[in-house]
Amino acid sequence: MLLATSLTGCFAAGTGQAAASGTESARIQLAMMQPPRSGLTPLSDDAFKHARWKTAETLVVLDDLGEAQPALATGWEQVDGTAWRFTVRQGVSFHDGTNLTPAEVAASITAATQASPKPRILDGVELTVETDGNDAVIARTATPDPLLPQRLSSPQLAVFAAAAYKEGGVVDPVNAGTGPYRLVSVNGTSSARLDRFDDYWGERAEAPGVDVQFVPDGTARAAALRTGSADVVEAIPVGQVAQIDPALVHEVPMPRTNTLYLNTKSGPFADPAVRAAARSAIDAGTIVDRVYEGRADQASGLLGPALPWAAGERTSDSYVEALAGRVAATAVKGTPIRLGTFTDRAELPEVAVQLEQQLEAAGFTVEQDVREYQHIESDALAGAFDAFILSRATVLDSGDPVAYLYSDFSCAGSFNISQFCDPAVDEALAKAAGIPAGPERRSAIAAAESLILARDAAIPLLHERVIQGESSRIRGVERDPRERALISSGTGLTGDSPK
Incomplete structure (x- = not known):
């Protein structure tokens, strides 16, 4: 109150x-x-x-289908296998009164490529940008990247005025966007x-x-x-909706999955059979009903109904075969695990309570650690938890889930809470990343998802719907x-x- x-x-x-x-x-x-x-x-x-x-704005934006549309770039074309030419919009002013030029575009994106850590949209991507005359830039990758225009739609690759970039890699966005x-x-x-x-x-x-x-x-x-x-109010908790005039509440289906990440490198979940025991113990439907009051979709994979093609891909023979090869669960008796999550999304501490009950019923002994996200993220990324509950957007950056899968589940991923590394998964992700948008790419993405789930690196619980207040x-x-x-x-x- x-x-x-x-x-x-x-x-x-x-x-x-x-x-x-x-x-x-x-x-x-x-x-x-x-x-x-x-x-x-x-x-x-x-x-x-x-x-x-x-x-702030990027060179391109995405439409409802995830296709690239003009923004600070008025058009683009692929010059060769690894290079794309983007024509920079004329007549654009930064908020500090300076003019947008190809030089500012190249400098902004270059700063992102040199950041530490660099934006996750650039995980596994070697990108260089240089000016091309007075009206364009050339963006080049070390290997062919069929989704480079979509990649440049990431807000982390927005273009800012030259004055925003300070010594030591600091970027001050005040009065510097477009x-x-x-x-x-x-x-x-x-x-x-x-x-x-x-x-x-x-x-x-x-x-x-x-x-x-x-x-x-x-x-x-x-x-x-x-x-x-x-x-306007972001993310109204499910438990508060009943107290609000329904006319002010709007549910938006999200490409966001509530997932339990398991530490595959150290601790009890380094054993695949123990990870399988956790998977077998979890009843996601109960969590949907009790915590989200039915305002979420129970997960059958990492990619939810916001990507409607994903469900169909899970019926393929190769997908079913991959999951059939999962390690059998072992019995656990008093195995201690440290479970972490954060308070910023009001439902997650309640999810932690439900998971604790389910895991302890299966024989685990659970210790919870719940904090604000800004105070717990570094520990989660460092592998300080045996299990971590995360609400994760799956197509946030490029409109395509490969970047999310690479960031979270590749050996070199920058957001690898599971501390997961499997050459077969890396190979599958690399294959998907090299295929142009379309049915073949979607099948390759599903194949990578099946391998991740087969290793029990993460247990998808549910797909969220954001509740927005207006x-x-x-x-x-x-x-x-x-x-x-x-x-x-x-x-x-x-x-x-x-x-």
Whole structure:
């Protein structure tokens, strides 16, 4: 209740200013779930906030089918087996008043390729970008990459003004993007202010600005929607939905899987038979019913219903044969395991409780470690847990799941919580990555998924639906399964006063 009151008061302060200014009263009040993890640097997952706020842009964007469409590039063509030429849009201004040129495009993307860690969209990719005359850049990979245009749609490869890049690899995104909204200021992990950028090259933003509050507590976010102090609310917890006017709640099916990652390198789950025992012990349907109140889909694989082709691929003979070869489960008696997850997604601690009960019923002894994500991520990546529950987007970066599978399950993956390394899986992922988009690529992706599941490196539990809140006075909010879009140029207020 204190958190909810604090949030409401914070938004109310902005509304109070609105009484003296019609412009301020038309500003959008946005409550986001996760605070910045890395000072809003675009070379981290914070890049997706810039995409959802429309403060920064990439060379291309993806349509509903995952096909590349023009953005800061007006067109592109493949020059040879490893090189693509992108024509850079003319007449684009950065928020600091400088002009977009091919040099800025090349410098921004090069900075991403040299970052440590580098963006996961570049896992396994050697990419160089150089200018080509006054109107284009050449992007070249070490090996042929049929999905390079889609890859360049990743928010982590957004283009910023030269002044944003500081010594030591630091990137300051304030006043440095090209989008319809300008990032004016950031107050640590508490809030951010966006103002309309009137010199935007595209459609002028309808709202004069956006006031962002970072609210990890799901109860507080739901309260902000109920009281009318927030216009748009990210990720309302399932347990709060019943207390909200149904007209304000919108379910968006997500390419996001709630998965239990098992540490395959050290501890009890280094034994495949013990991993199989965990898989056999888990009843995901109970978790869907009790924790998500039926507002999720039980998983049969890593890729969910947001990729409708995946279910059909699982009926192939090769897929069925791979799963049939899984190691049999062994009996466990008092085997201790350390189970981790985070509080930022309100359902995950409840999932941990259900999993603890199920695993202990099978003979495991479970110790839970639950923290905010920013305080637990490094431990998870370092292999500090025997098992870790993660809500993971599966096509977040390129619109194609190969990048996610490579990041999480390849020997060189940068997000390999399972500490998993299998040459056969690496070979399957490499094969899928080299095939152009289409049926053959989809079959290769499914083959890689089957090998990962056959090793029990991870146990997919369910596929989430995000529950997005929108007040009665807001219109034009994006409902994006990929979690890239939220506020757009067409998002605005109806003119009604907040409650």
